[in-house]
């Protein structure tokens with residue numbers, strides 16, 4: 040049998056959410072009160088592992104190199120009813136079209152087709168409750184606090200499926216590849232579709248501005264494919280994702296087969312795999328019409344097609360005859376075909392994450408200073424004790440990871456501009472410069488003022504999947 044083509048892109052990764060922080064055992068200490076009430080805060084929730092669709096990605100190749108993804112642990116609670124901070128989430132970028140399964144149960148967790156979909160695949164553990172929560176009228180001084188719960192962990196199996204609009208199906212040698220080459224090569228604007236590993240089988244057909252669709256040339260179907268014979272299921276799985284089918288039939292019967300029978304068996308195979316495939320809009324391309332033998336078969340093939348409710352277009356991938364008509368027809372079917380259906384998702388535990396909390400915006404205030412906005416930024420700034428040098432440094436590192444400086448500069452901020460973070464004012468400087476250069480940019484009048492930990496050169500960082508390692512994973 041033909042070896043499996045590099046058609047299915049797969050990867051297995053291990054995801055582990057952060058453990059919740061422990062609750063604290065602590066008692067208030069006040070003057071003249073020998074022993075105050077319990078004031079141990081709760082531990083923070085562990086971070087989640089979140090898959091994020093990144094439309095710039097086209098393969099799962101990156102995930103084969105880095106296989107373990109862990110989110111940060113929640114902070115421990117502290118005295119004074121201070122709760123631990125939430126563990127940092129870990130983001131794993133995946134290409135559109137990624138189907139996510141639990142490796143061990145096989146259950147489909149998500150079908151990530153939308154360009155901005157995000158899904159939590161491992162939830163962080165709950166933080167433990169501090170002893171303040173355990174006080175009762177009878178037990179005023181509880182000496183116990185909960186431990187944080189472990190985060191979810193599991194192995195995932197990721198599969199990249201084609202998201203082609205049109206699938207070319209047919210017997211080996213019917214001329215599917217020739218057809219694809221022809222409709223892709225005939226127009227100079229056609230670009231190789233960027234799925235590198237899948238490139239030989241995918242083409243973008245561009246019929247005019249804004250009128251393009253993706254065609255998949257699917258390896259030849261043979262009888263028994265639905266049982267896994269030949270490329271079997273691999274192939275049929277991809278057919279499932281297309282919206283329109285083109286049945287490519289060798290009308291000249293060059294292999295000595297009966298074209299009419301070919302079409303019938305083709306339909307049988309599709310039906311046996313999944314009956315609904317028969318209802319998918321389709322058109323029969325009677326290929327090889329340039330060969331004299333073809334004419335004799337045409338009327339019977341046409342009749343068979345009509346019985347299935349399919350229109351037939353005679354073509355020749357060799358000469359180009361009939362291709363415009365075929366593509367017109369395909370376009371018309373696509374216009375009416377429903378968008379491809381996502382796969383049914385098995386597990387309800389998985390939820391869709393909200394909008395990306397990492398997004399940062401820079402705003403220019405009326406007084407000419409800059410401020411940063413975004414869910415994470417705002418939370419962090421609110422959380423930071425600006426009198427604590429360590430805390431401020433922590434905040435700046437976080438902001439650097441989010442690419443805050445790039446955002447500021449993209450928004451028009453220049454060296455020497457002031458950036459306000461809570462009560463602190465920073466001067467934007469040249470991060471690549473020497474330490475001397477950095478001194479220049481030291482904020483004026485800020486006790487123990489800081490700048491973004493300059494040396495780490497922000498823009499390359501904080502990218503793919505590298506985020507989210509908590510402090511003590």
Ligand SMILES: Nc1nc2c(ncn2[C@@H]2O[C@H](COP(=O)(O)OP(=O)(O)OP(=O)(O)O)[C@@H](O)[C@H]2O)c(=O)[nH]1
Nearest residue numbers: 210211212213214215216217258259327355356357
């Ligand atoms: N005369 C003629 N030959 C054709 C035409 N289209 C394809 N062929 C020939 O038919 C043979 C098979 O073509 P392919 O395009 O490789 O067929 P395929 O359907 O992709 O085959 P598999 O990949 O094996 O499933 C090649 O020798 C082509 O040159 C056509 O319109 N006219």
Ligand SMILES: [Mg+2]
Nearest residue numbers: 215216258259
């Ligand atoms: Mg081929």
